[in-house]
Amino acid sequence: MxxxxxxxxxxxxALAVAxxxxxxxxxTARLNADAGADVPIPVNGSVTLNxxxxxxxxxxxxxxxxxxxxxxxxxxxxxQATQQSITINALTVEGRYVFRVRITDSTGESSxxxxxxxxxxxxxxxxxxxxxxxxxxEPQSLSVxxxxxxxxxxxxxxxxxxxxxxxxxxxxxxFDTEVTVTSEDTARLRASVTGDFxxxxxxxxxxxxxxxVRDLTPQVVIENTGAVSGDVVLELFAExxxxxxxxxxxxxxxxxxxxxxxHRVVDGFVIQGGGYEVxxxxxxxxxxxxxxxxxxxxxxxxxxxxxxAMALRGTDANSGDTQFFVNLDDNSANxxxxxxxxxxxxxxxxxxxxxxxxxxxxxxxxxxGLTDVPVDNVxxxxxxxAVDEIPTDDxxxxxxxxxxxxxxxxxxGVRAADPIVVVGDSTELTVRTADSNQFAGASYEWEVVDxxxxxxxxxxxxxxxxxxxAATIHARLTIxxxxxxxxxxxxxxxxxxxxxxxxxxxALENSGAVNGEMIIELAxxxxxxxxxxxxxxxxxxxxxxxxxHRxxxxxxxxxxAYERVDGQLVEKDGVRPPVPGEAxxxxxxxxxxxAMALRGxxxxxxxxxxxxxxxxxxxxxxxPFTVFGRVVEGMSLVDEIANLPxxxxxxxxxxxxxxxxxxxxxxxDE
Numbered sequence: 001m002x003x004x005x006x007x008x009x010x011x012x013x014a015l016a017v018a019x020x021x022x023x024x025x026x027x028t029a030r031l032n033a034d035a036g037a038d039v040p041i042p043v044n045g046s047v048t049l050n051x052x053x054x055x056x057x058x059x060x061x062x063x064x065x066x067x068x069x070x071x072x073x074x075x076x077x078x079x080q081a082t083q084q085s086i087t088i089n090a091l092t093v094e095g096r097y098v099f100r101v102r103i104t105d106s107t108g109e110s111s112x113x114x115x116x117x118x119x120x121x122x123x124x125x126x127x128x129x130x131x132x133x134x135x136x137x138e139p140q141s142l143s144v145x146x147x148x149x150x151x152x153x154x155x156x157x158x159x160x161x162x163x164x165x166x167x168x169x170x171x172x173x174x175f176d177t178e179v180t181v182t183s184e185d186t187a188r189l190r191a192s193v194t195g196d197f198x199x200x201x202x203x204x205x206x207x208x209x210x211x212x213v214r215d216l217t218p219q220v221v222i223e224n225t226g227a228v229s230g231d232v233v234l235e236l237f238a239e240x241x242x243x244x245x246x247x248x249x250x251x252x253x254x255x256x257x258x259x260x261x262x263h264r265v266v267d268g269f270v271i272q273g274g275g276y277e278v279x280x281x282x283x284x285x286x287x288x289x290x291x292x293x294x295x296x297x298x299x300x301x302x303x304x305x306x307x308x309a310m311a312l313r314g315t316d317a318n319s320g321d322t323q324f325f326v327n328l329d330d331n332s333a334n335x336x337x338x339x340x341x342x343x344x345x346x347x348x349x350x351x352x353x354x355x356x357x358x359x360x361x362x363x364x365x366x367x368x369g370l371t372d373v374p375v376d377n378v379x380x381x382x383x384x385x386a387v388d389e390i391p392t393d394d395x396x397x398x399x400x401x402x403x404x405x406x407x408x409x410x411x412x413g414v415r416a417a418d419p420i421v422v423v424g425d426s427t428e429l430t431v432r433t434a435d436s437n438q439f440a441g442a443s444y445e446w447e448v449v450d451x452x453x454x455x456x457x458x459x460x461x462x463x464x465x466x467x468x469x470a471a472t473i474h475a476r477l478t479i480x481x482x483x484x485x486x487x488x489x490x491x492x493x494x495x496x497x498x499x500x501x502x503x504x505x506x507a508l509e510n511s512g513a514v515n516g517e518m519i520i521e522l523a524x525x526x527x528x529x530x531x532x533x534x535x536x537x538x539x540x541x542x543x544x545x546x547x548x549h550r551x552x553x554x555x556x557x558x559x560x561a562y563e564r565v566d567g568q569l570v571e572k573d574g575v576r577p578p579v580p581g582e583a584x585x586x587x588x589x590x591x592x593x594x595a596m597a598l599r600g601x602x603x604x605x606x607x608x609x610x611x612x613x614x615x616x617x618x619x620x621x622x623x624p625f626t627v628f629g630r631v632v633e634g635m636s637l638v639d640e641i642a643n644l645p646x647x648x649x650x651x652x653x654x655x656x657x658x659x660x661x662x663x664x665x666x667x668x669d670e
Contacts (some may be wrong), residue, residue, distance in 0.1 A: 029055030033103040035115035040192050040205035043094055043120045044291070049101075050085045051113070056105035060084075063102045067114070070095025094120035094650055123204030124651035125193050128600065130179070130208045132246035133238040135215060139170070139178040144191045145600045146204065156195040163188040165212070165253075181212035184385060186246075186253040211249040213238060218245075219349070219386035220252055226261075227376035228358050232326075232351035233386065234308055240299040241345035244310055244320065247293040248345065249385070251322055257383035260286065262358055264372050269331065271358050272311055274323035276370075278377060283366050288321035294575070295320070297341030300412055302332040302478075302491035306355075308346035315340045318573035328359050332491065337449055337474065412490030414477050416465075419532035420497045420524050426466040429455075429475060429494060442481035450474040451498070467498035470669045472539040497532040497539075499524060500669030504531075505632070506538055508665050510548075513658035514641050518634030519668070520594055526585040527628035530596055530606070533579040534628065535667070537608055542574055543665040548641050550654045555617065557641045558597055560609035562652075564659055569649055572608075580604045583624035589617040592638075594629040614642045 032054045041047050053060055064081045073093040080086040091097065097117040104110040129141045144158060160172040165187030170178040181187050186209060193204040216238040223231050238245045251257060257274065263283060264272035276283045293310070295317035303309055307327050310320030317340035326348060327335075335342045348355060358378050366373035418427040429446070446458040448465075451473035457463040467473055472495055479490040502525055508518045524531045537543060543560065549569060550558035562569045581596070581603035589595055593613050596606030601623055612631060613620075631638060644656040 031056030031103065031105050031109045031111045033101060033111035033113040035099065035101045035113040038116040038118065038203065040118045040203035041091065041120075042190070042205050042207045044090055044092055045119070045205075045207070046087065046089045047091070047117050048085060048087045049099060049115055049117075051101040051103060053103045053105075053111070056103075056109060056111075057107050059106055061104045063104075065100050065102075066097065067100050068096060068098035069093075070097070070119075073097070088117075091117070091119045118203040118205070120205070120651070123193060123195050123202040125191065125204035125206050126599070127191055127206050127208045128602070130210055132209070132242045133211045133213055133216070133249075134181045136181055136184060136212045139180040142177055142179050142189075142191075142208065144175045144193065144206070146193065146195065156193060158194075159192045161190045161192070163190050163207070165210075167210070167212075179210070181210055184212050184214055184218070186211050186250045209246065209250060211246040211253075213249075218249070220249070220346075221382075221384055221386050222257075222351075222380050223382040223384075224262075224354060224358075224378050225381040226378045227361055227374060228354060228378045230351060230354040230357075232354050233349050234346040235349045236346045237299075237301055237344070240301050241296040241343055243293050244296050244343050244345040247290065247321075248324070250290065252383055252385060254289070255383075256286070256289065256322065257380050260380045260383075262374065262378045262380070263366065263370060264325075265359055265361055265363050265374050266328075266372050267359050268329055270325040270327055271355060272323060272325040273380060274311065278379070283368075283370065283373065285368070286322070290321070292319050292321045294318050294573075295341065295343055296345070297336070297338075297343045298493045299343065300490070300492055301344035302489075303327050303335035303342060303344055304330045304332055304489065306348045306352055307344045308348065309335065309342040309344045312340055312342065316573060317341055317343075326355050328355070336476075336491070336493075412477060412479055412492035414475075414492035414494040416494050416496045418496070418528065420499055420528045420535070421467045422502060423467055423470055423498050423500055426464045427496060428462055429465055429477070430462045431477065431479070431492070442479055445478045445480075447476050447478075448473065449476050449493070453496075453498075465496065467496060470498050470500045470504070470667060472497050472536050495532075495536060497535045499535070504535070505668040506535075506629075506665060507668055508543075508634075509663045510637060510641075510660055511663045512547075512660045513644055513656060514637055514660045516634060516637045518637055519632050520629045521632045522629045523585075523587060523627070526587050527582045527626055529579050530582050530626050530628040533576075533606075534610070536576075538665050538667060540574070541665075542572070542608060543662055546572065546662045548656060548660045548662070549652055550611075551641050551644050551646055551656050552614075552654050553642050554615050555642075556611040556613055557638060558609060558611040559662060560597065564661070569652065569655070575608050578605045578607045581606065581624065581626050582628070583626040584621065585626065587627035589613050589620040589625055589627055591615050592631045592635050593627045594631065595620065595625040595627045598623065598625060612638050614638060 034052045039047055062084050064077055064086050066075050070093045100114050102110055102112045125146050127144055129143050158175050160169045165185045166183040167187040168180045188209050190207050195202045218236050220234045221231055236245045259277045260273055261276055262271050262273040263276040277286050305327055311323035311325055313319035361374040363372045364375050365371055416427050416429055421427050444459050444461050446455050448455050451471050452468040453473045454466040475494050477492050504522050506520045522531045545563050546559055548557050548559045549562040561571055563572050591613055597609035597611050599605040641660050646654045647657050649655040
């Protein structure tokens, strides 16, 4: 028996060898590897690379490697290195990544190919015109501009793609196009630009994210299980907080909140969720997958009972990402003005009884320093958009608070007749929202939230406010009344800037590569809104620590946006909405004048950035750039900065090699 087995085994081995010899092919063509076309992707984007081969003898063996990457980048291919396709997630450092794939066939022949991934592209581009929230079926215009000196640009082309969600692009190869979101979902579109600069091909890429909604008060359902069960329905304020609402809906559409717990409960204050989930019986942090959203506080919505607002990190108003809270009481006095102010973006329209049940739970300490954590978990088992609009609880007709436990909040716009006022003078404050006229039995109450001012007629719809100091004055109006029997409340904020005279002066103290003080005199009569905007940033200390990030000899020096953090230039948080342009105003962009910087050619896009004209640049009057001041002392320092050696850094050109930091900006009329 043993001998027979040995004989059979030998026979099988012989057949196997013969079979191998019989099927050995000969290559029909030389092996040629291809790693694919170069790819531009946005910062924090992902990319999938796929290797192919022509000729050679299958099977093929793959070996990927990363040959070039920007300073500070860390990419580990891991087990993917031997796969045909590799996916690299969340490339966070801008620059050029060069990958190589070596393909080897079964005969041992090999071939290599390279592919470049330009993260952020080396051609900086921006997308303008898109609203973060759009009603399904309503087209909106998008425009792509190249944020660089294009003097040497020989040609350029663009390709629009819908990366996720559902949307139609009217002209996919045009720099100016229209996009229509076609479903109640989050659509992400990508613009990829190719340019030829003197024979050198350059890439640029940018994404735009738009949340599709059926109307501007979309609803989201939070289904809860665990210690408290039941649905909480939110109505979102897309008109008042479009960026915050779009950010929240993006996480909802990605199912981020499914499985999240209400991790903080403070009875009589708030319940908070959006950042923690349970794993193996422990609370663990669920990290945000998108950048923080810019603050939209002071949007006419107040932190009163039943409203929903973004949670923040410390005192950074622009740090909201996934976490949110529901107000259990009127918290407007502390949370509306801060610091920091908390952005209200929704209200509970059904399920406040569920919120109150959660608020009454027993709490204790949790992991990683968490406090006020419910002893028994309440889990958001499913968070989704409402399929059909859910009727609200606004059925009360007896003049009492609505049955959902909150007053309806409406948007109240408030304005000052004069945005900038000499100390001792007065200006009229008025309501500019039509809804205020619909109140039955409306009552008005004004208050000075910050700054020194007299506001004696606090119950007058249009009172006079007298400015008592050279500072930013913050006033607030609260209207309470009834619409169709339901109690309604509106809150609006207004800012008036006090000055000692019509030509106030500001001192900019500089240090670093250039040291010394510049003094700017403001032209409040010619540019009142622009000067008020500038002084609000000054009063808030926004410009302290900012660098002069652009210096062009015989042209301009520019600042107002960037600070140096860990060796990198980063945009400073706290930029407010743009101020409308005020040019032409009989002031020209001549040497020593100060003007608002703009985004592209949009005259109403100025926010915190400004520049000083080093020479006569009257051609800038045609754009037009609003002149709002002039340098009355320190032009020698301006000239020094303009003549510094410069370099490109990230998306910025003409950045001084050695920083000049604005250490402080202060009024001289205080």
